[in-house]
Amino acid sequence: MAVASDQSAFKQDGPLLAVDTLSVSFRQEDGVSTPVRDVSLTLHQGETLALVGESGSGKSVTSLAIMGLLPRPAGFISSGKIRFQTRAKQTVDLAQLSFDDMRHLRGREMAMIFQEPMTSLNPVLTIGEQIAETVRLHLGLSGRALQAHVKAQLDLVEIPDAARRMDDYPHQMSGGMRQRVMIALAMACQPSLLIADEPTTALDVTIQAQILLLIDRLRRETGMAVLFITHNLGVVAEIADRVTVMYAGQVVETAQTRPLFRKAAHPYTNALLSCLPARAKADASGLRRLVPIQGQPGVFGEACAFAPRCPHVTAVCQTKPPQLELTDGGSVRCFRWRDLA
Amino acid sequence: MWDFFWRRLTGLIVVMALVATLVFFLTRLAPGDPAALMLGDQASAADIAALRAVYGLDQPVLVQFGLWLKEILKGNLGQSIFLQRPVTQALMERAEPTFFLALFSVLIAALIGIPAGIVSAVWRGRLVDQIVSALAMLSANIPSFWLGLLFIQFFAVKWHLFPVAGYGDPGAPLLERLRHLVLPATVLGLVNSALITRFTRASMLDILSEDFIRTARSKGLAEGVVIWRHAFGNALIPVITVVGLTAALLVGGAIVTETVFGLPGIGNLVVSAVLRRDYPVIQGALIVVAAIYVLINLVVDLIYAWVDPRVRAQ
Amino acid sequence: MNGLNSQMALFLKRLFRRRLVLLAAVILTVLVISALLAHWVAPFDPSVMKLVRRLKPPSDVNWFGTDEFGRDILSRIIFGARASLGIGFLVVLFSMGIGTVFGLLAGYIKTLDSPIMRLADAMMALPDILLAIFLMAVLGPSAGNVVLALSIVYAPRVVRVVRASTLVVSALPFVEAARALGVSTFRILRVHILLNIASPILVQATFIFAYAVLAEAGLSFLGAGVPPEVPTWGTMIAAGQQYADDAFWVVLFPGLAIVMAALSLQLIGDGLRDMLDPKLRKAL
Numbered sequence A: 001m002a003v004a005s006d007q008s009a010f011k012q013d014g015p016l017l018a019v020d021t022l023s024v025s026f027r028q029e030d031g032v033s034t035p036v037r038d039v040s041l042t043l044h045q046g047e048t049l050a051l052v053g054e055s056g057s058g059k060s061v062t063s064l065a066i067m068g069l070l071p072r073p074a075g076f077i078s079s080g081k082i083r084f085q086t087r088a089k090q091t092v093d094l095a096q097l098s099f100d101d102m103r104h105l106r107g108r109e110m111a112m113i114f115q116e117p118m119t120s121l122n123p124v125l126t127i128g129e130q131i132a133e134t135v136r137l138h139l140g141l142s143g144r145a146l147q148a149h150v151k152a153q154l155d156l157v158e159i160p161d162a163a164r165r166m167d168d169y170p171h172q173m174s175g176g177m178r179q180r181v182m183i184a185l186a187m188a189c190q191p192s193l194l195i196a197d198e199p200t201t202a203l204d205v206t207i208q209a210q211i212l213l214l215i216d217r218l219r220r221e222t223g224m225a226v227l228f229i230t231h232n233l234g235v236v237a238e239i240a241d242r243v244t245v246m247y248a249g250q251v252v253e254t255a256q257t258r259p260l261f262r263k264a265a266h267p268y269t270n271a272l273l274s275c276l277p278a279r280a281k282a283d284a285s286g287l288r289r290l291v292p293i294q295g296q297p298g299v300f301g302e303a304c305a306f307a308p309r310c311p312h313v314t315a316v317c318q319t320k321p322p323q324l325e326l327t328d329g330g331s332v333r334c335f336r337w338r339d340l341a
Numbered sequence B: 001m002w003d004f005f006w007r008r009l010t011g012l013i014v015v016m017a018l019v020a021t022l023v024f025f026l027t028r029l030a031p032g033d034p035a036a037l038m039l040g041d042q043a044s045a046a047d048i049a050a051l052r053a054v055y056g057l058d059q060p061v062l063v064q065f066g067l068w069l070k071e072i073l074k075g076n077l078g079q080s081i082f083l084q085r086p087v088t089q090a091l092m093e094r095a096e097p098t099f100f101l102a103l104f105s106v107l108i109a110a111l112i113g114i115p116a117g118i119v120s121a122v123w124r125g126r127l128v129d130q131i132v133s134a135l136a137m138l139s140a141n142i143p144s145f146w147l148g149l150l151f152i153q154f155f156a157v158k159w160h161l162f163p164v165a166g167y168g169d170p171g172a173p174l175l176e177r178l179r180h181l182v183l184p185a186t187v188l189g190l191v192n193s194a195l196i197t198r199f200t201r202a203s204m205l206d207i208l209s210e211d212f213i214r215t216a217r218s219k220g221l222a223e224g225v226v227i228w229r230h231a232f233g234n235a236l237i238p239v240i241t242v243v244g245l246t247a248a249l250l251v252g253g254a255i256v257t258e259t260v261f262g263l264p265g266i267g268n269l270v271v272s273a274v275l276r277r278d279y280p281v282i283q284g285a286l287i288v289v290a291a292i293y294v295l296i297n298l299v300v301d302l303i304y305a306w307v308d309p310r311v312r313a314q
Numbered sequence C: 001m002n003g004l005n006s007q008m009a010l011f012l013k014r015l016f017r018r019r020l021v022l023l024a025a026v027i028l029t030v031l032v033i034s035a036l037l038a039h040w041v042a043p044f045d046p047s048v049m050k051l052v053r054r055l056k057p058p059s060d061v062n063w064f065g066t067d068e069f070g071r072d073i074l075s076r077i078i079f080g081a082r083a084s085l086g087i088g089f090l091v092v093l094f095s096m097g098i099g100t101v102f103g104l105l106a107g108y109i110k111t112l113d114s115p116i117m118r119l120a121d122a123m124m125a126l127p128d129i130l131l132a133i134f135l136m137a138v139l140g141p142s143a144g145n146v147v148l149a150l151s152i153v154y155a156p157r158v159v160r161v162v163r164a165s166t167l168v169v170s171a172l173p174f175v176e177a178a179r180a181l182g183v184s185t186f187r188i189l190r191v192h193i194l195l196n197i198a199s200p201i202l203v204q205a206t207f208i209f210a211y212a213v214l215a216e217a218g219l220s221f222l223g224a225g226v227p228p229e230v231p232t233w234g235t236m237i238a239a240g241q242q243y244a245d246d247a248f249w250v251v252l253f254p255g256l257a258i259v260m261a262a263l264s265l266q267l268i269g270d271g272l273r274d275m276l277d278p279k280l281r282k283a284l
Helices: A002-013 A059-067 A099-105 A127-139 A143-156 A175-187 A205-222 A233-239 A257-262 A267-274 B002-028 B034-039 B045-054 B061-073 B087-122 B127-140 B144-158 B174-179 B182-208 B211-218 B223-253 B255-260 B266-276 B279-307 B309-313 C003-036 C073-108 C110-124 C128-139 C143-170 C173-180 C185-196 C198-222 C233-243 C249-274
Strands: A017-028 A031-043 A048-052 A075-085 A091-093 A110-113 A193-197 A225-230 A242-247 A250-256 A325-327 A330-332
Touching: A017 A059, A031 A048, A031 A059, A031 A075, A048 A059, A048 A233, A059 A075, A059 A110, A059 A193, A059 A225, A110 A175, A127 A143, A127 A175, A143 A175, A175 A205, A175 B211, A193 A205, A205 A225, A205 A233, A225 A233, A233 A257, A242 A257, A242 A267, A250 A257, A250 A267, B002 B061, B002 B279, B002 C110, B002 C128, B034 B045, B087 B127, B087 B174, B087 B182, B087 B223, B087 B255, B087 B266, B087 B279, B127 B182, B127 C249, B144 B182, B144 B255, B144 C198, B144 C233, B144 C249, B182 B223, B182 B255, B211 B223, B223 B266, B223 B279, B223 C128, B255 B266, B255 C128, B255 C198, B266 B279, B266 C128, B279 B309, B279 C128, C003 C073, C003 C249, C073 C110, C073 C143, C073 C185, C073 C198, C073 C233, C073 C249, C110 C143, C128 C143, C128 C198, C143 C185, C143 C198, C173 C185, C185 C198, C198 C233, C198 C249, C233 C249
Parallel strands: A031 A250, A048 A225, A048 A242, A110 A193, A193 A225
Antiparallel strands: A017 A031, A017 A075, A075 A091, A242 A250, A250 A330, A325 A330
């Protein structure tokens, strides 16, 4: 009860994270490219938002921009705001913060786990030390209290025999265990935002489910928000409250998870949904077949980026890029979403 | 870990055996009879034959090789033709300047090369990177003897800061002797820093693009901690190898610098032995230098294993 | 925050790189051409002694001054380039020849790999200059023997590069395919592998050229290389060093010539390496 009222109070304050028309650019040898354009998304406390798209759609770049971890000096935020509500209930624009100011938020209020558990941990430091490092920095613990905190974190992510495994090096652990260590590391200072960038992609299917359950359990227990980045809509159905779909660097659809799975507004989302094994149409031989999404993203600026691959393309789609339009409970970037509904 | 050590050790013994074989048989290719060389121009044929018998030179080559190897394993590198003393003794007398010169040179090279490499990797593509890379490229291509002559001209002849040459009087205190090493060690340090700089830069660039560096940044660590603890902590492993290699090659590779600065070291001994065709001394020096190279490599491997938990666990 | 700044740096870097390689190529070409056309390019006969004009500082007559016999240093450097660069070039040819053959064998024929590589390790356990001076002691001092000795010293480096590249290339599908089709080993080595590893070999060639120029100078300086009467950059410095206190130009200019030659070769090698296939670049 207390928790519920707390949350409603928070919601009046606005979202935990509000990305507003964010564009991210990279300086390249032959000019500047902009892999993320005008992306907006919101995330409330205790909520899981799935950010979905194919590789190269800009979802990982968006998450790195939020964390202030764009590769320097090539990558930079070219426009837009990233409003983040700190624990002190102040709203800051992460896009404007200096690298040093961001440091105080990273690891403490916002944390990230990555796709590759095999390479994301430092091979020459023990896992206990890698967790302790961030606790020491942000919470100022030391000695016994620090050790106890680190062990508690490892217990939290269900690593058996945590007290002993603290002294292990990453190479002594399996991929699933390392990903648990990464989660323990991210959770070490109880962040209010966890960004998970394809955290299960590199893992076995059985381990994938365990990691998903773990992340969801931690979210429920701590009330943190999760930005879950994936290309796999099957995962989304299990974990997300809402979904934002990206295509060619733009948001093409945002919706609640359930309505989206019933009826998506954007043709691209529908194409993704039809790729799910459970949805694949049975062909003549009775086998379910995965339908690949044909074609390549088009050139930005002169038409709908999905037009070259869209089964519902018409003349208007070729003339100008569509704007994001409000639907009930979400938004979509398509000229024809009403016709297709 | 011990498995790794033994594997390395056997590999190194094979290399040493090959070095000994090469040295022995290549020397046999040299024109002239060692016995005739030893006795000088006035020796009679009978004297030469007698000496050949004493040194076993009248026996088949393979037997001679076997005897020679046996003596080496006992620590006997033979007798110098010109110096009237055992080769081991001649080498021992010359060891000190060579040892200190190699030590100081590699220290200077590492103290220049490692920070320069790190700075240049961290600010990759910036002005500082370009300056460091250009200087490294330049110093790698300066002949050490020429740089030595330049240093002598300025620091010794013109400004009298350091002695021109030599290693001080035999009875001089150690500090006075070491003062004679400042210029040659700086020359060798500068010339050898180039390789360490380039290697450190390359390793750091490799490591800085690793995923765990992004993880370290995502923890909110200060950039200095990310670079020093996480990046250099890993780059150190390959850098140790190149520093060790530099040290190993400096032991016998400082010949030219020792000659320029008139240091009575092993290099100097080798040069005079070559000019006088004193083959036992040349052979002995080569064997000892190769042995030191091989030993330093073994030590580097051990440090490697100690630093890298992945190797340690093997 | 410093967008413009780092953009400028990137631009400068590329310009700097390319220009430097270009400059290096120009310098090397000038050195090679003046060595080839020494008789026409050199202002004086390099061996004519004018004792009245001994140890004269640089002037508008003798741009780089004169040596202890009154010979023109610039002319001697130009003629010295013949020996120094010529020896370097021959060392490249021979060490490449030996090293490529053994490297291909080690990389492609499994049973030969270990013996060849252990031998290369043994040779590389001795510092270059020590091995070179030992070989010179065995062979006796002459320009031809300097070429032979340095070719032997640098061959193991080539063996390593060629072997590593061969291992990379021979694992590629087209070599597997050729083998499956029954193409002879010799033809696979010659046509498929050698052509594909030509670029790392070329890069290594420029580096060895630079090392050889430096090593020849070192050997000649020690008196164990080219006989002192032949003008090379190394012998010039060796002969001049006793006059260095009063006439520093005697050692300064030949040394600068060595630095210029070695540096431009290294820069060209670096430039070539940057353009290489990244898979093979690792082998260097």
